[in-house]
Amino acid sequence: MTASSWPEAPARTAPRRRGAVLERAILDAALDQLSTVGWRDFTMEGVAAGAQTGKAAVYRRWSSKEDLVVDALRAGLPSFQQAPNLGSVREDLIALCLRARDAMFSRSGFALRSVIHECDTVQVERLHVLICEKLLAPTTGLLREIVNRGIERGEVRASAANDYVYDTIPAMMMYRTKMCDSEWSERDVEELVDRLMLPLLRPDGT
């Protein structure tokens, strides 16, 4: 079947446009709910009220809370596709951490963290898959890119290209945000890079 044999898409009409606008309003209200009341107190009723619509309008599009949350996070989380490329591993890591910090403290970051903290991964497998796809895998990808560029430049030892090293920044950011209420000032980020990451990455001195 060639593309031209597909039935032509109907012209967009006012009601369909309103539908898309309403859909965005619902996804938006869902992120709002999630970032304020958390996953467990999240209700379809609350979302409907937030989007100034009826419960039926929400259920027509998403049959469960889980479906709606997956779509809201998918739409709301930023995509990190480009690693910073500022000429040194230090500058690249600082820039990446600051970007991650801004995402963590955004509305969708709060929403995501409520899911991470309140959901059991086994219970809500689809949310776990989403987190891996949207958050963990891209973050590892960017760190790998920065580390590999550092290896090429001779700034980083070759054996640093491993998953334990890539996980160190997200682990520290999650841990200190949760356990120490850190808000990751620019100075905190610089210290993380200077005291932990650069000694970890530096060449073997051979």
Add this chain to the structure above:
Amino acid sequence: MTASSWPEAPARTAPRRRGAVLERAILDAALDQLSTVGWRDFTMEGVAAGAQTGKAAVYRRWSSKEDLVVDALRAGLPSFQQAPNLGSVREDLIALCLRARDAMFSRSGFALRSVIHECDTVQVERLHVLICEKLLAPTTGLLREIVNRGIERGEVRASAANDYVYDTIPAMMMYRTKMCDSEWSERDVEELVDRLMLPLLRPDGT
């Protein structure tokens, strides 16, 4: 006032012994509840049922859920006072991580994690203080001891004695347990030490 001027403690009688036994049963049931249903679904009724006593017996001793949970965790969490001292930083770190892993996957470890994940630190300030006192500060103390012994031996660079380095192991253990469902096999722990901690700690090669 000297010790001898204190009124003499009354001899222990059967009813008081029963009281202490009942108290332990309640604390035990509280840990059980916490590790199975979590902080938010934790109820005084559930604890009373678990301890095979009445709600009044629980409330007579603890006026709130928070008071009871603080005492249950304080009684149930192991005290880490002695750092392993096996002759090398590698062996010491592996032994400490395995001990931490066993604690994390014990009943009181599950109970504590439900509190960490479900409680906002600001909401439940006393629980946060308890976590710092019973968990974070002692862990940092043990890691500091291991790192400092390594520095004395020449195995570790002097500048590694800093809080970012001490937080790396708890951060990684929390992150991978939560995000990757890691159960920290002996092999995982060895890899953490060999791929992350030893490169981070090794002398500057100067």
